[in-house]
Each structure stands twice: as C-alpha cells, then as structure tokens.
Amino acid sequence: MLIQEQRVLEAEIIALADKHGRKRSALLPILLAIQEKYHYINKFAMQEVAALLDIHPVEVYGVVRFYSFLHAERRGSVMIRMCRSLSCDLAGKDAVARQIENDLGIKFGETTADGRFSLEYAQCLGQCDRGPALLVGDQLHAQVKCSQIHTILEQARAAFGVYPLRHAGVAHSPHFHYDPMAGRAS
Amino acid sequence: MSTKPQDILLGVDVPIDAGLQRAAGGPTQAIIDEVRASGLRGRGGAGFPTATKWQLAKDATGEAKFVVCNADEGEPGTFKDRVLLTERADLVFEGMALAGRAIGASQGIVYLRGEYRYLRAHLESVLSARRDRRVLGTAILGIPGFDFDIEIHMGAGAYVCGEETALIESLEGHRGEPRNRPPFPVNTGFFGQPTIVNNVETLALAARIVHRGGAWFAGFGTPASRGYKLFSVSGDCEKPGVYELPMGIKVMELLELVGGLHAKAVQVGGASGRCISRAEFDRSLCFEDLATGGAIMVIGPGRDMLRVAKNFLEFFVEESCGQCTPCRAGNVALLEGIELLIAGRCSMAHLHELKSLGETMRLTAKCGLGQSSPQAFLSIVEQFSDEVLGQQPRA
Structure with missing residues (x-):
C-alpha cells in the first residue's frame, strides 16, 4: 500500500470513527463500511481502527475473521452469494451454481482475475419460498434460472460501474475481459 | 376454535399504532399485564413467555435499558421476519416502542442480518416517517417522558448471532460468541444493562395484543401455546410462502393447505429442528408438541x-x-x-x-x-x- 493511499484510508477511518463513535460498539459498523468500499480490510486498516477505538489490533483481526461478510484478504468489487440452504437445494441450486461458475470462469471461493467478481456460498438468504436465491452485491435475485445468469452478471457489471463486455463474441470467454484501463488492475 | 380474525399480523385489516394509542398514556404495568394475559411466548422458537421477560427487565435496575429486536433471521427455512419487516415494519416498531414504555427503556436497536441489508433503506424510511408522526422520538404522542428511538445495527453474516447473548456480544463489537447464562440479558445485557431481546414477530404481536387485549389473543391456539403463529413454508409443495395459522395445527392440516400432502418427510424448525416422517404427520405444531420458530421444509417423495x-x-x-x-x-x-x-x-x-x-x-x-x-x-x-x-x- 502506498503511503498516499494509507493517508487517504487513515482519514477515512477517522471520519468513520467520528461518525460512529470511538467506542467498541462502533467496531462492526466501521469495519462494514471499510469492507464495502475496499472489499476487504487490510492490516493497516485494522491497526488504524484498533488505535482509534483503543483496543489491540488482534481484537479487530479476531472480529474480521469471525464474520463471513468481513474479509482480511482482497475480494472482488462485486460479491456474489449463492444460498446453499436445503430449500434452495430442493429448488435446484446446483444447476444455477454451475452456470454461475461457467459464466464467471471461477469456482466458488474464488475471485475473477480482474478483481471484479467474487463467488461464495451463503447460508440461508431467507428466500426459501422462492429459491434458488442469489445476492449480487446488495441486489437480491430470487427464483433464478440458469438462463438468467448471463443477464444478471451483465446488469451487475453495468450497475456497479464495471465496464461491459463490448463484443458479444468475447462474452462467452471467461478468460477475456475487455478493459479500457487494461494493465492497471490485477 | 373461532375463525381467524382479519387484524392479526397478516390480515387485511391491521391498524397501525392502535396499541400505542391505547396504552401509551396509561400505567406501564398495564402493558405487561395485557401481554401476560395473552399468554404470548417468544416466536423465535424458544418460546419464553414474553411478559415474564419484560417484567424481569422492568424490575431490574440499570443506568439505561434497551429493547433489541432480533432481526437476525438466520435459521434455514425461515423467512417470516423478512415478510414482516417488508410489509409490517410499522407494527414491529410499534411493538418495540410499547416494550420500551413497559420496561422503561428509551433506546431500541434492530439487529438486522447482513443478508437483509437490502431492506435497510425501507426500514429507515419507515422509522423516519414514524418520527414525523410523533410515534417515535421524544415525547411520543405528546406524552412527556415517553422518549423512545430506534436505530438499525447491521449484522455481518453469522448465524449464531441469532442467539440473544451472541447478538449482544456482536452489538458490543465482539465476535458473536454466546455468553454463559445466567446472568440473563434482562439483568446484564447490552453493555451490562437490562436488555430485552425479542423476535420480530413477537414484537409485532405484542402491538396487536396491546390493542385488542390479552384475552382476545389467548382465545386462539392451545393451552400452552396461545394465539396465531407465522409459518415459513418452503420445499416440495405447491404453494410455498408465509402462513398465519393457529398454534396447535397438525402437520397434516398444514400440508393440505400448502399442497404438500405427498411429502415423504417434513423438517420442522429449520436446520436446528427435527425431521418427521409420515408416521408423525398427525402431530401438532405448538410448544407442547413440535416446538418451532415456524420453519416448515417439505421434503417430497424421491428425495435423498x-x-x-x-x-x-x-x-x-x-x-x-x-x-x-x-x-x-x-x-x-x-x-x-x-x-x-x-x-x-x-x-x-x-x-x-x-x-x-x-x-x-x-x-x-x-x-x-x-x-x-x-x-x-x-x-x-x-x-x-x-x-x-x-x-x-x-x-
């Protein structure tokens, strides 16, 4: 992490601490905000938060490791969470899960090489009456069919400001991503 | 058993803030007495008597008291709270305000699971409309000293935080690891202060009970499980969804309603519940038989x-x-x-x-x-x- 980036992050964390209060109960709201913006919470951020809340950095690390929505390692800009509960399983989640893997070119637990999508299983998403269910970022998709996956991913690319694939042909290749800023990311 | 009234939680004729209007100005003990008369037991699944919890918190001494709404609906197969928070958020918040009035708390916290973050904007707008209507905030309904506000606290993806002491640990900024009990949250809860943690459905029902009276609610259900309950029905059936049914309904009757009579097995109570085979389909869904938070997963013939x-x-x-x-x-x-x-x-x-x-x-x-x-x-x-x-x- 560059010094300049650290300074920006430091200022942001101070602002978060001022907003949520410099008390232990502010820890989760602060960490969730960092997670949302940076898609993970690095060691520098953990130490900075710890210093502001006057707790040991390892306390922060312990909390980050406990919650499945907080990550100590970098994740993609868009997190895709597929419900793995029994109701979604009975509704056919396996086929949908396979299609997401095919369209993203990654397996569950992985992040695309361009750093844009991460794919994980979630425990019950509370959509049992309309499974299979997916969370794409904060966007909920219920009763998902395999044929809809491509569109859902394209919507995510657009809505989250990720450049869409320009050529229909390359959309089928998980290994090629059109990126006008190629060389900068990953 | 009498017919289902149209003004319980999912009826077509559910008034908002009628309970608050009725009870806010009266003695605070009357709120608890009404809830006790209803026989209401916790709808998260454990079935602890709600009035007892409230009374313990009211009688406890502390610098501040807290009302926590447990919206960490993580049990696989359960989605009734999602429906309530979407369609009846006002009732839930009304119930929280009544609980606050009853125990002497001025702060309420909704612990909303991370998976439901998409509901947050809706809930914030309902809260803000309530502040505008003076049914939330300072001097609610113009009653001096009746101050109660609610904030939403997000969970971060941990099933165990639905357990009340783990939830409090999480609110305090710790790993969501359950505490030993006793002491119970009603004495030593959020930051060591008396705290009640109630399920979303319990709070919404409390609001209806305070309006209609405990005897009304106690007129439904079974002796040990009064009233109606929301059931989250999913799996191999024709009509999955949330059903509001009297406590004590038989599994077979419920399966008939949802179009799941062909079921090979039913998982009652989600992952933490038990699986019953056809031989047990005449058992009842209530605290004295099959206790449940309402999750019914229908498992069809041919399933492994x-x-x-x-x-x-x-x-x-x-x-x-x-x-x-x-x-x-x-x-x-x-x-x-x-x-x-x-x-x-x-x-x-x-x-x-x-x-x-x-x-x-x-x-x-x-x-x-x-x-x-x-x-x-x-x-x-x-x-x-x-x-x-x-x-x-x-x-």
Whole structure:
C-alpha cells in the first residue's frame, strides 16, 4: 500500500470513527463500511481502527475473521452469494451454481482475475419460498434460472460501474475481459 | 376454535399504532399485564413467555435499558421476519416502542442480518416517517417522558448471532460468541444493562395484543401455546410462502393447505429442528408438541434423506462459533458419519456411536445452536434407518 493511499484510508477511518463513535460498539459498523468500499480490510486498516477505538489490533483481526461478510484478504468489487440452504437445494441450486461458475470462469471461493467478481456460498438468504436465491452485491435475485445468469452478471457489471463486455463474441470467454484501463488492475 | 380474525399480523385489516394509542398514556404495568394475559411466548422458537421477560427487565435496575429486536433471521427455512419487516415494519416498531414504555427503556436497536441489508433503506424510511408522526422520538404522542428511538445495527453474516447473548456480544463489537447464562440479558445485557431481546414477530404481536387485549389473543391456539403463529413454508409443495395459522395445527392440516400432502418427510424448525416422517404427520405444531420458530421444509417423495442431513451438518460445521468442543468437533464427526453412510460404509455399531455423540452434544453444548445441531441428524437416521443404511456407493 502506498503511503498516499494509507493517508487517504487513515482519514477515512477517522471520519468513520467520528461518525460512529470511538467506542467498541462502533467496531462492526466501521469495519462494514471499510469492507464495502475496499472489499476487504487490510492490516493497516485494522491497526488504524484498533488505535482509534483503543483496543489491540488482534481484537479487530479476531472480529474480521469471525464474520463471513468481513474479509482480511482482497475480494472482488462485486460479491456474489449463492444460498446453499436445503430449500434452495430442493429448488435446484446446483444447476444455477454451475452456470454461475461457467459464466464467471471461477469456482466458488474464488475471485475473477480482474478483481471484479467474487463467488461464495451463503447460508440461508431467507428466500426459501422462492429459491434458488442469489445476492449480487446488495441486489437480491430470487427464483433464478440458469438462463438468467448471463443477464444478471451483465446488469451487475453495468450497475456497479464495471465496464461491459463490448463484443458479444468475447462474452462467452471467461478468460477475456475487455478493459479500457487494461494493465492497471490485477 | 373461532375463525381467524382479519387484524392479526397478516390480515387485511391491521391498524397501525392502535396499541400505542391505547396504552401509551396509561400505567406501564398495564402493558405487561395485557401481554401476560395473552399468554404470548417468544416466536423465535424458544418460546419464553414474553411478559415474564419484560417484567424481569422492568424490575431490574440499570443506568439505561434497551429493547433489541432480533432481526437476525438466520435459521434455514425461515423467512417470516423478512415478510414482516417488508410489509409490517410499522407494527414491529410499534411493538418495540410499547416494550420500551413497559420496561422503561428509551433506546431500541434492530439487529438486522447482513443478508437483509437490502431492506435497510425501507426500514429507515419507515422509522423516519414514524418520527414525523410523533410515534417515535421524544415525547411520543405528546406524552412527556415517553422518549423512545430506534436505530438499525447491521449484522455481518453469522448465524449464531441469532442467539440473544451472541447478538449482544456482536452489538458490543465482539465476535458473536454466546455468553454463559445466567446472568440473563434482562439483568446484564447490552453493555451490562437490562436488555430485552425479542423476535420480530413477537414484537409485532405484542402491538396487536396491546390493542385488542390479552384475552382476545389467548382465545386462539392451545393451552400452552396461545394465539396465531407465522409459518415459513418452503420445499416440495405447491404453494410455498408465509402462513398465519393457529398454534396447535397438525402437520397434516398444514400440508393440505400448502399442497404438500405427498411429502415423504417434513423438517420442522429449520436446520436446528427435527425431521418427521409420515408416521408423525398427525402431530401438532405448538410448544407442547413440535416446538418451532415456524420453519416448515417439505421434503417430497424421491428425495435423498442423506443429502438432506448432509446439507444441515455442513451448515452447522460452517456456523459453529467454535467456542465449545461438543459443537465444534461434534458436528464435524457427524458430517464424517454422513459421508460414511453415503459411501455405504457405516456399520450399525458406528452409527450407534454417532447417535450417542449426538446425545452428548445435545446435553453438553454451550448454547442453543450447539444443543440443537445434532437434532436433524438424529431424527433422520432414526426415522429413515432403512433408507440410509447399506447404501450402494455412487459413482
């Protein structure tokens, strides 16, 4: 992490601490905000938060490791969470899960090489009456069919400001991503 | 049994803030007395009498008191709270304000699970409209001293935080590991202060009860399980969804309503609940028989029961907080047992050992999660022993 980036992050964390209060109960709201913006919470951020809340950095690390929505390692800009509960399983989640893997070119637990999508299983998403269910970022998709996956991913690319694939042909290749800023990311 | 009134939670004629209008100006004890008369028990599944919890918190001394709405609806198969928060958020917040009035709390916290973050904007707008209508904030309904406000606190993806002491740990900024009880949150809760943690449905029902009176609610259901309950129905049935039904309804009657009479088995109570076979379909859904938070998963004919059991055990292996050994290690051992059964390599002696391990977990795990985690496994291998034993190895 560059010094300049650290300074920006430091200022942001101070602002978060001022907003949520410099008390232990502010820890989760602060960490969730960092997670949302940076898609993970690095060691520098953990130490900075710890210093502001006057707790040991390892306390922060312990909390980050406990919650499945907080990550100590970098994740993609868009997190895709597929419900793995029994109701979604009975509704056919396996086929949908396979299609997401095919369209993203990654397996569950992985992040695309361009750093844009991460794919994980979630425990019950509370959509049992309309499974299979997916969370794409904060966007909920219920009763998902395999044929809809491509569109859902394209919507995510657009809505989250990720450049869409320009050529229909390359959309089928998980290994090629059109990126006008190629060389900068990953 | 009388017919269903149209003004319980999901009726067509549910008034907003009628309970608050009726009781806010009166003595605070009257609110608790009304809830006690209703016989209302916690709708998260544990069934603790709501009025007792409120009374203990009212009688406890503390610098501040807190009302926490447990919207960490993480039990697989449960989605009724999602529906309530979407369609009846006002009732939930009304119930929280009444609870605050009853115990003398001025702060309410909604602990909303991370998976429901998309609901947050809606809930914030309902809260803000309530402040505008003076049914939230300072001097509610113009009553001096009736100050109560609500903030939303997001969870971050941890099933165990639905357990009330783990939820409080999480609110305080810690890992969501359950505390030993006693002391109970009603005495030593959020930051050591008296705190009540109630399920979303419980709070919404309390609002209806305070409006219509405890006797009205107590007129439905069974002697030990009064009133109506929301059931989250999913799986292999024609009409999945949320159903509001009287306590004590038989599994068979419910299956008929939802178009699931062909079911081979029903998982009652989600992953932490038990699986029943057709032989038990005449049992009742209530605290004196099959107690449940309302999750009904219908398992159709032809489904593989080992796949069902494996799904639940993988869930518990993932979601165990790791604090106590019976839950942390026990669920891994049970999952290995399921894999042996799937491979067709489990002896009866080994299955007996696994069952005995399950019993040990039930007795010795620290919290409700751990104690209930072996239930699905135990009920499936018992009810379906001829199906799960002697499996042919699959390619």
